[in-house]
Amino acid sequence: MRLENRESLAKKREDAKAAMKQPKHRILVCAGTGCLAGGSAKIYDRFVELAAKEDGVEVAFGDEAHQGIHTGVKRSGCHGFCEMGPLVRIEPSNYLYIKVKEDDCDEIFEESIYNDRPVERLLYESEGVKYETQEKIPFYAKQTRLVLKNCGHIDAENIDEYLAVGGYRALEKVLFDMTPQEVIDEILESNLRGRGGGGFQTGYKWKQVARQKETERYVVCNGDEGDPGAFMDRSVMEGDPHKMLEGMMIAGYAVGAAEGYIYVRAEYPLAINRLKLAIAQANEAGLLGENILGTGFHFQIHINRGAGAFVCGEGSALTASIEGERGMPRTKPPRTVEQGLFGKPTVLNNVETYANVPMIINEGAAWYHTIGTEGSPGTKAFALTGSVKNTGLIEVPMGTNLRDIVYDIGGGVKNDVPFKAVQIGGPSGGCLVTRDLDVKLDFDSLKKLGAMIGSGGLVVMDENTCMVEVARFFMNFTQNESCGKCVPCREGTKRMLEILEDIVAGKGTEESLTMLEELGEAITNTALCGLGKSAALPVLSTLRNFREEYLEHVVEKRCKTGNCQALQNYKILPEVCKGCSKCARNCPVNAISGKIKEPFVIDQAVCIKCGTCLENCPFGAIVKES
The missing domain is CATH 3.40.50.11540 (NADH-ubiquinone oxidoreductase 51kDa subunit)
Incomplete structure (x- = not known):
């Protein structure tokens, strides 16, 4: 029905409210891209089958409500708690079930629809506490969801x-x-x-x-x-x-x-x-x-x-x-x-x-203006990913600090490994480090740190992350995506990428770092568009915050995190080696020599750091040194 005036819109809205309230229960199956990849479409179909056994049940978007509806099965948008998907929300009890499988549907229907009880094993649990309702889960409780308020709570395909x-x-x-x-x-x-x-x-x-x-x-x-x-x-x-x-x-x-x-x-x-x-x-x-x-x-x-x-x-x-x-x-x-x-x-x-x-x-x-900061009012949605326990889509007031996001909403760093940095703003952003954990995340505060909110990516990194490799990764992305129209971006990012690749390959020098800084400043000052002007930010910010890590790569030829393959050395422990020769027989470049039943040795000048010897040693006699 086409709405012709204000009055018809008001009536349509009231009818829609009544229809939405009519089912005794609503099953909201996350049908965002992440949960669909995890099988939520089959979960939705199974709930539809179960609900269809009841008289007058509403099972698809756009259906008119009928008297006596007991259960409505809906496809919702992303609930945000992507780490725990596929997700299913039951209303009005507000149970949120995590990592749901098709085989769980019958039990959910029996317990939560017929008996109004939660399925304990599918509830989110943290530090020994099970959370029955979505709103009490720390991941959600610490957020202010305004832009994302309806996501996961309404049928995404029903006006x-x-x-x-x-x-x-x-x-x-x-x-x-x-x-x-x-x-x-x-x-x-x-x-x-x-x-x-x-x-x-x-x-x-x-x-x-x-x-x-x-x-x-x-x-x-x-x-x-x-x-x-x-x-x-x-x-x-x-x-x-x-x-x-x-x-x-x-x-x-x-x-x-x-x-x-x-x-x-x-x-x-x-x-x-x-x-x-x-x-x-x-x-x-x-x-x-x-x-x-x-x-x-x-x-x-x-x-x-x-x-x-x-x-x-x-x-x-x-x-x-x-x-x-x-x-x-x-x-x-x-x-x-x-x-x-x-x-x-x-x-x-x-x-x-x-x-x-x-x-x-x-x-x-x-x-x-009551939300956020004076210079940056409102909220901001972030994609929280990387080495954090609870990854997903979050929304917080502008000015929220990084510590609250990583440790309260994100649940802390995975495996409780020490925090190292956050890459904020994607390829156009910069790094925030431990000393920045209490800095307000708003436009003006981040600009002072040489970073930017960007579109809202937050990649958490722990101490096992190589910041030089992070810089190389983002520069590789930026260089591949350069449109090539202006020389600073087309040629400058290419040169920066070549220098970074030399550094992670063990071919860099201290002069390489000076060259990176000079090129980065030149690109920032002369590139044609905003994307080009921010292309060097990940490199410049990691150089500023983790210079000692760059120096380890170019002076000591060492990557302490073990991520840069070319900077690893493989060593045979003579007291453990049995002289079986399996490592030598499998080495693709004949870098290993020795006599049977005596310790073998690796020629570091010939070794290509492929790790084949480590994989094939049956006695654990080969170790990787950073």
């Missing part, structure tokens, strides 16, 4: 459930109660800063677009998210797509745009499918398209799939890609707000930024 939890209330408010300028003023007052990495003030972008003489304007959403290990935007698009669409529509109303484009990387097929479905549902409901809710506001949203180029996260490269051109940044000015998509004024924000807009409109700028 009615989004309406039932207050969806499109902000759009209704701006269309009927606010002028475009009032919307821009509210976003300006909130000081919402772009969550894609740069932290630029969102309201100021909108203001610049709205004041352009050109009346044809566009709204663009950057859903490319190319940082390794980052999946914040993907989870919003998969788990709560209408929230992002609503934010884009409000932006369109504020700046006078009639069309929006979402640029999503092709590696996100589930996000694309759910966005397509959400757009179709919004069009059918009259919340997208012509004359929305009878107000005379027209807005349509299109999806463009990117080919996975990291550089297309940069604004001008992204818009060029949408236009069908090669995704390469251009010189500025003019900026995107003046000449963006198709040469027209363009609002360009990322998924998380748009997802913040509806709640700012609903609750007000003053409320928004």
Whole structure:
């Protein structure tokens, strides 16, 4: 049914609330990418089979509610606790079951649906404490989930459930109660800063677009998210797509745009499918398209799939890609707000930024400033990965310190190994070390440390991590992803990568470190786009914080963590060696010699550090020395 006015929207919302409350129980099976990879689709199908045995059961998205519904089985978006997936949430008891298998479904249904009891063995346990409800689990209890509030709690493929939890209330408010300028003023007052990495003030972008003489304007959403290990935007698009669409529509109303484009990387097929479905549902409901809710506001949203180029996260490269051109940044000015998509004024924000807009409109700028810091209000979603006990998607107020994230939410470093560093902001970010554990994570505080929030990747590293190899890994990624348009990025990153590869291969010198610093500074100061200017940050920050580790590699030719294969030495312990010759017979370069029944020796000048001898020694006589 197409909604023609405010009254019909209000009625639809009330009907949706009633339908959502009607089932006695709701089973929410995580259908985010991570849990689907772990088999949650089969878990969902099994719950559907079990629920279908009951009369009048609702088992699929979009079904109308019927009197007497006992159990609703739903596909939700990402719950965030990815380390523990597949996840299943039971409402209204709020039990959260972890690492669920298809074989567990019958027991869950019997215990939690028929008998309202938890299945103890599937509950999360920490330090001897079992947590029955999701909200009490430390991973969730320490968070402030606003952007991610609906993810894992509503059917990701049903617009009615989004309406039932207050969806499109902000759009209704701006269309009927606010002028475009009032919307821009509210976003300006909130000081919402772009969550894609740069932290630029969102309201100021909108203001610049709205004041352009050109009346044809566009709204663009950057859903490319190319940082390794980052999946914040993907989870919003998969788990709560209408929230992002609503934010884009409000932006369109504020700046006078009639069309929006979402640029999503092709590696996100589930996000694309759910966005397509959400757009179709919004069009059918009259919340997208012509004359929305009878107000005379027209807005349509299109999806463009990117080919996975990291550089297309940069604004001008992204818009060029949408236009069908090669995704390469251009010189500025003019900026995107003046000449963006198709040469027209363009609002360009990322998924998380748009997802913040509806709640700012609903609750007000003053409320928004009660969360986070004065210079960086609101929350930030992070992808917490690496050597941490609880990996997953989290959301915390801006200004939360690293210690709280790693040790309270993350549960501490895996195997209780000492903490070493966090790589924040992906390939464009930098390292935070032990002395930074109590630094506030906000735009301004991190800038002073030579790091940046970026899109929100947090990779935790312990003392067994080689920071030189970390720098080489990120530089390899950046160099491969360079569009090649400007010399500093195209040639400079290549030279830096070559130097880093020499260092981890044992061929570096102290002059190599000086060269890295000089090249890094030159690229930062002269590269064409923001991605190029930040390409050297991981190297420069690790050089600054772990210089002694670089010196060990270039002076002592040693990697104390044992990660750099070329810097390892294999030694035969003469008191253990039985002289069986198995190591010599398996050595691919004949670096081992000796006599039968006497200790063998390794010629270090010939040895290629392959480790074959270590693997084949039956007596444990060969050891690896760092």
